[in-house]
Amino acid sequence: MNLNLTLLGQAISFAIFVWFCMKYVWPPVIAALEERSKKIADGLEAANRASRDLELAQEQATQTLRESKDQAAEIIEQANKRANQIIDEANEQVIADGKRLREAAQVEIEQDILRAKEALRSQVSVLAFAGAEKILGATIDEKAHSEIVEQLAKEL
Amino acid sequence: MGIESPTASAYIKHHLQNLTFGQHPDGTLGLAHNAKEAAEMGFWAIHLDTMAVSIALGVLFLWLFRKAAKKVSSDTPSGLQNFVELMVEFVDGSVKETFHGKNKLIAPLALTIFVWVFLMNAMDLVPVDFLPALASFIGVNIFGADPHHVYFKFVPTTDLNATLGMSLSVFALIVYYSIKVKGVSGFVGELTLQPFGKWMIPFNLLLEGVGLLAKPVSLALRLFGNLYAGELIFILIAILPWGLQWALSVPWAIFHILVIVLQAFIFMMLTIVYLSMAHEDH
Numbered sequence: 001m002n003l004n005l006t007l008l009g010q011a012i013s014f015a016i017f018v019w020f021c022m023k024y025v026w027p028p029v030i031a032a033l034e035e036r037s038k039k040i041a042d043g044l045e046a047a048n049r050a051s052r053d054l055e056l057a058q059e060q061a062t063q064t065l066r067e068s069k070d071q072a073a074e075i076i077e078q079a080n081k082r083a084n085q086i087i088d089e090a091n092e093q094v095i096a097d098g099k100r101l102r103e104a105a106q107v108e109i110e111q112d113i114l115r116a117k118e119a120l121r122s123q124v125s126v127l128a129f130a131g132a133e134k135i136l137g138a139t140i141d142e143k144a145h146s147e148i149v150e151q152l153a154k155e156l
Numbered sequence: 157m158g159i160e161s162p163t164a165s166a167y168i169k170h171h172l173q174n175l176t177f178g179q180h181p182d183g184t185l186g187l188a189h190n191a192k193e194a195a196e197m198g199f200w201a202i203h204l205d206t207m208a209v210s211i212a213l214g215v216l217f218l219w220l221f222r223k224a225a226k227k228v229s230s231d232t233p234s235g236l237q238n239f240v241e242l243m244v245e246f247v248d249g250s251v252k253e254t255f256h257g258k259n260k261l262i263a264p265l266a267l268t269i270f271v272w273v274f275l276m277n278a279m280d281l282v283p284v285d286f287l288p289a290l291a292s293f294i295g296v297n298i299f300g301a302d303p304h305h306v307y308f309k310f311v312p313t314t315d316l317n318a319t320l321g322m323s324l325s326v327f328a329l330i331v332y333y334s335i336k337v338k339g340v341s342g343f344v345g346e347l348t349l350q351p352f353g354k355w356m357i358p359f360n361l362l363l364e365g366v367g368l369l370a371k372p373v374s375l376a377l378r379l380f381g382n383l384y385a386g387e388l389i390f391i392l393i394a395i396l397p398w399g400l401q402w403a404l405s406v407p408w409a410i411f412h413i414l415v416i417v418l419q420a421f422i423f424m425m426l427t428i429v430y431l432s433m434a435h436e437d438h
Contacts, residue, residue, distance in 0.1 A: 003320070004199050004203070004317065005178075006206050006321070010321025011321040014268075014272075014322050017272060018261075021267055024218075025221045026264040033248075
């Protein structure tokens with residue numbers, strides 16, 4: 001077991017290896033490790049942020065949904081009101097129309113009656129003349145007696 | 157067993173001898189042919205096997221990690237990147253747990269120590285005769301060497317030079333950062349003015365000096381001792397009749413999976429602790 005030049009040789013090799021390792025091996029590997037741990041930290045933070053955003057979005061969605069439900073209910077109520085109003089208006093219209101129609105019909109009927117009376121009156125005079133002719137057995141001068149008959153017919 | 161059925165003790169000795177290259181006493185350069193020749197070469201010799209295996213493993217580690225680092229992305233990782241990220245995160249976590257200052261060197265240093273020491277330790281799990289036999293084959297057939305002279309100790313961390321080389325580098329960093337952070341006076345003060353105040357400076361220096369020097373020595377010897385002992389036991393098991401070896405080597409290898417990771421981790425962790433202590437101001 002001799003101590004000799006090998007000692008120095010080993011020390012020199014050792015120094016060279018350490019230098020090489022320090023210069024060309026350690027920095028890239030440790031840089032990659034640090035970069036990866038930073039990436040992971042960033043990823044975790046992003047995930048946290050995303051879940052927070054999701055929560056917020058869900059809350060917002062719920063609120064929007066509630067608002068739109070309220071709005072829909074309001075719209076329906078308004079529509080119902082409007083429908084009732086329209087129905088009421090229509091009813092009134094119908095009633096008014098009916099009244100008007102009835103009145104018009106009434107007027108017409110009255111006119112018809114008058115017309116019928118008129119017609120009847122003229123017929124009655126003719127009939128009276130005919131009856132009188134038959135009774136008297138002679139022709140009555142229509143002109144002479146028509147005044148009397150018309151007087152009569154008017155009384156009908 | 158080894159080449160040409162040597163005796164058990166020769167077999168063990170052969171396995172524990174490094175392939176040493178250096179200057180012989182007569183002035184010629186060459187490989188040591190036995191332990192005595194290696195010892196005679198003194199300090200100016202080099203263990204070719206330790207150097208080759210450790211550098212190959214270091215290059216393997218850096219090639220693999222660089223390959224992943226070039227294609228690294230912060231998207232879903234896969235395959236090699238997964239593994240590299242796992243290691244980097246593990247080391248980074250260990251460093252951040254212990255060291256709270258700002259220092260660009262400590263984490264890559266810890267990663268290099270952990271993976272490199274682990275790979276060198278893992279050589280322990282290769283059966284003890286595979287690589288020496290391969291080396292001997294190459295040595296005999298290509299270089300025409302005597303098989304008895306081809307040594308190949310393939311677990312670098314069972315060579316005290318390798319562990320001490322690393323721990324002394326760490327020691328140099330401890331001293332460097334101590335002075336850088338606290339200044340020369342702060343560092344000297346730390347060594348001399350505690351724990352007993354300025355009237356006990358020699359005693360304090362002795363106490364703290366031993367404490368400081370014990371750091372690299374204990375780092376190196378802990379790793380070396382664990383792996384050397386483990387390897388020695390594998391070699392001893394390899395002396396048994398071949399039919400029996402699996403009964404011992406398999407449990408020992410399984411146990412050693414734990415040891416090699418644990419020793420790499422301890423070396424890394426203690427380095428981090430020592431360097432963070434060097435950064436702390438009392």
